[in-house]
Amino acid sequence: MREGTGGGCPAQARPALRAGVRLVHWRPVFKQVSTVPNLTRSTLLLWLLAATLLLAPLLRSGNTPLALLLLELLALALLVLALWDPRFWLQLPRLQQLFLGGIVTLPVLYLIPLPALLASMLPGRETYELATSLALKGESGGWGGISLVPGETGAGFLKLLLPVAVFLAAIQLRHKRQQQLVFLLLGMAALQAFLGLVQYGAGIGGPAMIATDHANAGNAAGTYTSRNNFAGFLYLLLMPCLALYMATLGRHRPRGPSPIRQRLLFWSSLKGHQAFLFGALALLLILGVVFSRSRAGIGLTMLGVGLVSVLLARRIGGGKTSVSLIGSLLSVAVGLAVAIGLAPVWQRFAVSDPVSDGRFTIFTGALDAIRNSFPLGLGPGVFQESFFPWQHLSQASYLINQAHNGFLEWVYDGGLPALLLIGLGLFLFLQRWPALWRAGHWGDFRYLQVGTGLGLGLMLLHELVDYNLFVPANMAAFALLAAVFLQEYEEPVVQRSRSTTRREAPDPRAVSLPPPNPAATNPFMNS
Secondary structure (H helix, E strand, O other), X not given: OOOOOOOOOOOOOHHHHHXXXXXXXXXXXXXXXXXXXXXXXXXXXXXXXXXXXXXXHHOHHHOOHHHHHHHHHHHHHHHHHHOOOHHHHHHOXXXXXXXXXXXXXXXXXXXXXEOHHHHHOOOOOHHHHHHHXXXXXXXXXXXXXXXXXXXXXXXXXXXXXHHHHHHHHHHOOOHHHHHHHHHHHHXXXXXXXXXXXXXXXXXXXXXXXXXXXXXXXXXXXXXXXXXXXXXXXXXXXXXXXXXXXXXXXXXXXXXXXXXXXXXXXXXXXHHHHHHHHHHHHHHHHHHHHHXXXXXXXXXXXXXXXXXXXXXXXXXXXXXXXXXXXXXXXXXXXXXXXXXXXXXXXXXXXXXXXXXXXXXXXXXXXXXXXXXXXXXXXXXXXXXXXXXXXXXOHHHOOOOOOOOOOXXXXXXXXXXXXXXXXXXXXXXXXXXXXXXXXXXXXXXXXHHHHHHHHHHHHHHHHHOOOXXXXXXXXXHHHHHHHHHHHOOXXXXXXXXXXXXXXXXXXXXXXXXXXXXXXXXXXXXXXXX
């Protein structure tokens, strides 16, 4: 047959056809090779996240220069791996993109250089411009910026990369790996609580690992520089621990004539061991918070225990109707009793720090500074360097390095843009709850998401009187739990078949005989 006629293939198309055949032949190989980098990147993300989450609390909660530098390098590596595939960023919801992008770009915008004359015209700069002029003896300071201290704003930008990198890396992991990272943090919380109890017993003396400085002397603080931040880390992990305890406690359906015996046998099963482990861990974390002697930490722990007992009383074990009404009431009663029982402990153990009674004085100064510099603020990360003109004379002997109210400090630094970001973050948090709280059967991951949501809510409340989200270790833990809380995971539907007809139990004395075979013949039968 000639070329180009009949059913043959033109000569010009034969090389392309052979190449297509080869491509089809090697397509399975290409598919396998293309999945290898994704698996490697996911594994690297998991290990880098594990290293970051472990090192952040151990290295003095990341509040030392070398520890913060190491955490920032790990954050840069996480960002490179997390954004290696740009399609991942496009798959995020728009509101999450806007929130994360705003956190990263806001400090950069405050670093844009401006002429000195234009920078001096910004609101709230009069006092600082006068001080600069006196220090420079009337000489011009050259170019300026929106931020009063650009170096502190740049350092704040690098510090903010840590929670953003942890969130972006954790949100693209599978739910099983996210659960493993939460378990890793639970182990770290147990270690911190145990170390805190040893510190409380040893006092200020002892080896360097368990000795505490003057501000935390005689209190449980773990490896943290502040016992309040230490308590925040513990109750942040206490909430998912209690939620998993409620999930595994009733994951058993008694059958047979002796339900009590079956319930006792439950504690010898794997789920029973898990329930005991989560219960013991929750008790250890509560003791760690108590002996930290943090008033806000103990109060929020009381609130968290009460919320878990009330919200999950009807969902012990997964199903909404898995527990009777009496069992639910008993669960609520026990939880509220524990919460109320911590009240005298709060009065007995809680102590005040030197500036705790002057928090509202600091709030007043911060509000005055916000009104004076609104809507731009003074620059991210410049609170310690710029708050002195607004500090009350009664606190002149103290260095006020934080506003002891995270929301006020963010607005002090970032003005109206920071206020909008706070509102967007709270909206993302509240928007997630209706989609998360669904009817039907719940798996362990759904309980984990509810527990992380409660922990995030408690820490946001704590920000009203403290600065947990300015501590690198708590920032990283908060970002991981936020990724778990916002994970779009659809649990498989559990199908439970119920028989409508009642079957009688077989008689154990009856002997089962094989069915008769009609083809077989009886040799003893008369023909």
